[in-house]
Amino acid sequence: MCAFLKSLAPVVALGVAVGCARESAPVEVGSWSRAVGFIDSGGIPTTPLAVPDTVHARASFAVTVSTFGSTGCIRADLSQVQVAGSVADITPYDSVWSNTPPCPPGWQGYPRAVDLRFDSAGVARIRLHGRGFDRDLTLQRTITVRP
Numbered sequence: 001m002c003a004f005l006k007s008l009a010p011v012v013a014l015g016v017a018v019g020c021a022r023e024s025a026p027v028e029v030g031s032w033s034r035a036v037g038f039i040d041s042g043g044i045p046t047t048p049l050a051v052p053d054t055v056h057a058r059a060s061f062a063v064t065v066s067t068f069g070s071t072g073c074i075r076a077d078l079s080q081v082q083v084a085g086s087v088a089d090i091t092p093y094d095s096v097w098s099n100t101p102p103c104p105p106g107w108q109g110y111p112r113a114v115d116l117r118f119d120s121a122g123v124a125r126i127r128l129h130g131r132g133f134d135r136d137l138t139l140q141r142t143i144t145v146r147p
Contacts, residue, residue: 046111
């Protein structure tokens with residue numbers, strides 16, 4: 001038996017050498033692309049925009065923004081934030097998998113913290129802009145800014 005296996009060694013070595021020497025065509029695989037986040041929770045008990053009720057003027061505070069999507073096919077990306085006076089607009093982005101292999105079924109939230117700051121006391125609005133199932137969505141929360 002041992003002699004038989006030794007006699008196969010040159011054949012195996014030749015097969016490996018030929019197989020490794022061949023150029024193979026690149027395999028087309030999926031890719032990640034950046035897109036405005038999906039903020040419709042689809043019924044899961046995670047809020048897309050969690051904000052404190054009260055904050056202090058001229059002090060940074062964090063809000064939690066969640067986007068939603070297929071399990072394993074979404075990565076939370078950066079958010080665009082614009083503050084003008086007492087209004088903050090947040091547009092979250094996700095990295096989204098496309099092509100093959102396909103995304104597994106499932107639906108989950110992808111939370112991320114966003115830092116905000118209002119300079120004047122009073123009532124402030126925080127608006128979250130994103131995608132829904134059939135249209136673009138804007139969610140709004142009102143908070144109190146104390147001196």
